[in-house]
Amino acid sequence: MSLVVNAEVVEQNEVMQGHFRLALNAPEVAAAARPGQFLHVSCGNTYDPLLRRPISIHTVDRQKGEVKLLYRVAGRGTALLSRLKGGDLVDVLGPLGNGFTLPAGSENVFAVAGGIGVAPLYFFLQELSGLKHKATVLLGAAAKEQLICVDEIKALGHTVLLATDNGSTGHRGTVVELFDLYARLPVHSCGDYNPDEEMSGYVYGCGPAAMLKELCAAVRENGFSGEVSLEERMGCGIGACLSCACKVKDGKGGFRHQRVCLDGPVFPVEEVVWA
């Protein structure tokens, strides 16, 4: 179920330079939302900028009827959005998209986020925590100051590993390198240690396209499986305009186009065809 709602801003805070957390009062959207879905947000009241902006749902508080977005100011639309104050109204369409699948069994779960990619994964990790399922969460950013949600994710009971490009905290390098190093360690399976047993796991990824491409390769090389949340320029957000095409395997050695907005944004690692 998806709705067009004129939602009231509860509050908005700058959590880090250029990154904002926006709380909206939208009870029906909060009730319907699942992790990995997004809202298509109208950022102004004029024709310029014209289009809505797709922003992933960061978390919901169903009791309060609130939906929170965590986003980075990337252009004029998000810059306008960042100026909204409590009491302002914002036109949102959603929840849209398919969302992450929650693990059915007790497999090792990894969540790998690059930069602002942590936004939708937080919602997922919250739901996972509610199922008493603990994940290993790998967060990457350029520097320590740019890591978001670290304490919040630890508070959910998950294990958090960090990677920074400049080495200011955690692994010096990319979060995908860190994942790859970690995945090769034969120590994570629960129960009795068996050196012959290969670790397996299921990976949830979100971040820039270049990072996800590497992540998908690392997931497959290590014999894991998983799913990633893709981004593409969107028009309608509801599957009509075919702007946000991505390539998935067609099962015959080629590819076919799917819509990031409606068929995704979350796709199985095995299906995505990278350019």
Add this chain to the structure above:
Amino acid sequence: MSGLSVKVGGITMKNPVTTASGTFGFGPEYAPYIDLNRLGAIIVKGITLEPRPGNPTPRLVETPAGILNSIGLQNPGVEKFIEESLPYLSGFDLPVIVNIAGETVEDYAGLAAMLERAAGVAGLEVNISCPNVKKGGMQFGSDPVMAAEVTRAVKANTAKTVIVKLSPNVTSIVDVAEKVAEAGADALSMINTLLGMAIDVKTRRPILGNVMGGLSGPAVRPVAVRAVWQVYREVKLPIIGMGGIMTPDDALEFILAGATAVAVGTANFVNPRATVDIIDGIENYLAASGVQSIHELVGAAHNNSI
């Protein structure tokens, strides 16, 4: 007939508002937001004989008060459309107009023949104006002789209403409209998108995967209104006006310029309820101004010009 009802060729529309091809999918995408039965007609996404994968991404870029798109006619092909989408649309009280596109005159003839046999098609919108395909498309629409040839080929293969969609990317849209009218078109759709492009100054590359794309949205509306105005004076065919219609007043502007009906396109991306909001607004305008029938307004601005 209610005051809002109009006729485009053989198609009776309960109100003058339809959807611009390519902005409304095949209908079900918008069903969660509006009652499709409210629409005067639906013009679906462009269909070709064979399935087309479409262009590489990025396929869309926002420009001042508009968007450039280069989708490239991604579609499942006419057979799959007839099998999968027509039955869904038949469940509504809604004339279905199928936008057809081809690379050759024979493609258009073949599409017309196949859709002539399909149940639930009220009319064909002949797309001789898509700027985003290498072969066919706009090439046909920018040459009055070719445009007429495509029109004749379609007319020869169908008894349904044939609406020819004109390109603004021509020296004289009136010349093309006249030739298409002589060739037997029942109505005209105008305008398709304007050819444009955008370059990213950081990467120093064209933004669209296909380099050039079609401009739509409020930015093009004055161009579209002008085209409708010019053609209305010279060609006696009903016109479906389109190009940046966002509000009821925008729609009325086209009607006053000479459009019998209007199509809402880019506005659907901004507001999925745009079509019904515009229908309601036109109805309110009629009531508020004491106009009994929308026909009184078609081309009315011509009476008030020098």
